[in-house]
Amino acid sequence: MTTIAIVSQKGGSGKTTLALHIAASAVYAGNQVQVIDTDPQATAAAWGDWRGEFLPEVITCPPVRLFSTVERAKRAGSNVIVIDTPPHGDTASREAVRVADIVLVPTRARAFDLHALEATAGLMAYASKPAHVVFNAVPARATRMLEEAAEAARNLGLSVSPHHFGERAAFHRSAGSGEVAREIEPDGKAALEVDALWGWVCEQVGMPPGE
Numbered sequence: 001m002t003t004i005a006i007v008s009q010k011g012g013s014g015k016t017t018l019a020l021h022i023a024a025s026a027v028y029a030g031n032q033v034q035v036i037d038t039d040p041q042a043t044a045a046a047w048g049d050w051r052g053e054f055l056p057e058v059i060t061c062p063p064v065r066l067f068s069t070v071e072r073a074k075r076a077g078s079n080v081i082v083i084d085t086p087p088h089g090d091t092a093s094r095e096a097v098r099v100a101d102i103v104l105v106p107t108r109a110r111a112f113d114l115h116a117l118e119a120t121a122g123l124m125a126y127a128s129k130p131a132h133v134v135f136n137a138v139p140a141r142a143t144r145m146l147e148e149a150a151e152a153a154r155n156l157g158l159s160v161s162p163h164h165f166g167e168r169a170a171f172h173r174s175a176g177s178g179e180v181a182r183e184i185e186p187d188g189k190a191a192l193e194v195d196a197l198w199g200w201v202c203e204q205v206g207m208p209p210g211e
């Protein structure tokens with residue numbers, strides 16, 4: 001059983017994309033998955049509406065109700081809980097980190113995004129929870145950019161996931177139709193990246209990829 005919080009103070013860094021893709025990978029691996037959307041914009045919840053009856057289910061929840069909502073999801077049989085949070089949402093981010101076993105921090109690898117990472121790193125410093133930066137929307141052939149960004153993240157005291165998501169149309173296109181990348185491009189690079197990250201997250205929390 002694991003609870004994964006997706007947290008980043010920066011708008012548009014890829015929180016919802018990461019939350020929904022990792023949750024869908026967990027579903028495909030055979031887990032009982034609950035996505036909890038704490039963002040008043042309710043983007044993940046809208047994706048859930050477009051998706052209809054296909055799993056994972058997405059529910060909304062105000063930050064103050066997060067602890068009890070997670071507990072209820074566990075009692076109802078969910079073994080993987082993924083929490084999406086708003087940008088600039090101190091309360092939501094703090095509550096999500098509090099209930100999480102592991103925190104993923106999506107960020108783009110550009111200068112302004114790395115600057116914004118400082119605020120998220122500050123939040124993590126008090127949390128004593130394993131937190132890993134996941135670089136998102138990395139342009140093709142940007143090896144140097146990625147290395148420099150990883151160093152900047154480590155200098156802020158954050159760990160960096162060995163897996164990142166490239167800038168890929170499949171992430172963007174799938175979201176608008178309530179799907180995930182693998183459902184529109186089953187053998188595509190985006191699908192491989194998401195599954196690699198899911199496998200790595202499972203290793204970090206000591207659970208098998210599917211139950």
Ligand SMILES: Nc1ncnc2c1ncn2[C@@H]1O[C@H](COP(=O)(O)OP(=O)(O)OP(=O)(O)O)[C@@H](O)[C@H]1O
Binds near residue numbers: 014017166
């Ligand atoms: N790896 C990627 N490749 C291509 N497009 C991406 C990628 N990740 C995210 N996007 C696109 O970037 C936009 C922002 O992503 P997303 O909504 O996931 O960010 P967010 O952090 O949840 O934003 P907010 O802070 O507003 O909640 C979306 O249009 C999404 O489809």
Ligand SMILES: [Mg+2]
Binds near residue numbers: 017084
């Ligand atoms: Mg979002």
